[in-house]
Structure formats: C-alpha cells, structure tokens
Amino acid sequence: MKTLKTMIPKTTLVLILITVMLSSCSSSDDTDASGQSAYYLTAKIDGVNYSREFVTVSALPDETDAYIISAVGEISSIGLSLESPISTGTFTSSIGDLTVLFYQEINPYAVWASSDDVGSGTITVTENTDTYIKGTFSFTGVNQLDNSIKVITDGNFKAQKL
Known part of the structure; x- marks a missing residue:
C-alpha cells in the first residue's frame, strides 16, 4: 500500500498544506483569541515578533x-x-522527510517554505498529550517564485488537537 509520502511530491505537499491553511482562515481579526488562550504560537519573522x-x-x-x-x-x-505518528524529538526538513514549515502572507499572496527541496528548518516536539502538542521551531523559508527568504526564529507553540 502506498503512503502519502510515496504518492505526493514535496512541492505538491506544500501546496496542499497551503490550501488547507487558506480554507481554515476565519473572518475574525488576527488578534482574536477565539477562546483559545491556552494555545499559542510565537516566533520572530525577520526579527519582528x-x-x-x-x-x-x-x-x-x-x-x-x-x-x-x-x-x-x-x-x-x-x-x-x-x-x-507524532512523537517527542527533533525533526528537520530534509530529503525524504514529510516535515514542512511555511509562512504565508495573504495580500499580496506569497509563501516562504522549508521542505526537503528548499530552505532549512527544525521542529522540536517537547510534549505530546491527548489534547495538545507543544514544542519549538525555526526555519529559513524560501519563496520559490522570486527566491526571497524569510528567517523565522525563536518559534514556540502549544497546539490543541482536534
């Protein structure tokens, strides 16, 4: 039986992830916590919080x-x-791995990604419970349309499992 890894090239996976992200966008303001204050993601993007x-x-x-x-x-x-399955440990966006990290801006639309063929990055999962995943991340994302770069550092997250 083929897995997602063998059926879909990495660049296609990035596009799928972007589509999922866009379809998840809500109409609320970026600062709206939607009652999720126990969950967060923070980072510095090119030095900006x-x-x-x-x-x-x-x-x-x-x-x-x-x-x-x-x-x-x-x-x-x-x-x-x-x-x-998600386990604790450090994962990199290296060849043959499904680890993909990306930052996107909506208007004008642009994506900076780190996957097995562009950029570099790591995700460290420090906790994985029945209700959340917690950890850190950093990456250098590349926009494949214009080769521009975004550097994402000091990333921390605690994400609610759906």
Missing part, C-alpha cells in the same frame, strides 16, 4: 501520514507539518 492564539493540530484526510500545526490569521499564517 509574531503571535497567534488560535493554534490547532489536524490530520490530513487519510489520518495516517501527516499532521499539520496551524496558526491562521487574516493577514498571515504559519504552518508546520510532521509525519505521523
């Missing part, structure tokens, strides 16, 4: 190969994907 309080973990439709941690806003979003 970034924060979201509505952060969730969801599985791709087949629920077997990848989980997506998403921090969605109307202006920008960050997404992190990990190969299932």
